Amino acid sequence: MDIIFLHDFKAKTLIGIYPWERIVPQTIRIDLEIALPTSRACQSDNIADALDYALIVEKINEILATHHFSLLEALAEHIAQTVLTEFQSPWIKVSVAKLGIIRGVKKLGVRIERTSNAISDIRSHMSVVKS
Numbered sequence: 001m002d003i004i005f006l007h008d009f010k011a012k013t014l015i016g017i018y019p020w021e022r023i024v025p026q027t028i029r030i031d032l033e034i035a036l037p038t039s040r041a042c043q044s045d046n047i048a049d050a051l052d053y054a055l056i057v058e059k060i061n062e063i064l065a066t067h068h069f070s071l072l073e074a075l076a077e078h079i080a081q082t083v084l085t086e087f088q089s090p091w092i093k094v095s096v097a098k099l100g101i102i103r104g105v106k107k108l109g110v111r112i113e114r115t116s117n118a119i120s121d122i123r124s125h126m127s128v129v130k131s
């Protein structure tokens with residue numbers, strides 16, 4: 001499985017459960033591991049065969065600018081489902097962290113892994129065939 005990764009992507013967004021968090025943007029750190037639908041770009045050396053990581057950064061910035069989530073979990077899920085659907089990725093790992101939000105903790109957050117519906121369907125079909 002070939003993967004594109006984006007590490008230490010820092011950006012500001014409105015996020016949190018408290019009223020002040022609806023008004024004051026906070027810096028969050030995002031790390032992504034995105035499985036690629038094909039490895040064609042490795043042979044062709046053509047961006048048309050690649051998943052353009054600049055477009056992923058653009059999409060994440062758009063999500064952060066237009067949404068306010070209460071929980072890091074909900075933001076991570078939204079990013080995961082958007083990338084799986086819009087970039088035809090079969091699998092993604094998303095970490096989202098807040099920096100210095102609790103005294104004594106440098107960074108805290110969530111990490112989720114998701115598989116596209118197409119892959120989940122194939123897996124359940126295979127387990128039916130096996131049994």
Ligand SMILES: Nc1nc2c(c(=O)[nH]1)N=C([C@H](O)[C@@H](O)CO)CN2
Nearest residue numbers: 015016017018070071072073098101
């Ligand atoms: N599991 C979570 N716990 C908490 C979250 C969260 O997003 N997921 N958020 C908060 C507050 O917004 C916090 O960041 C402010 O101190 C608390 N717990």
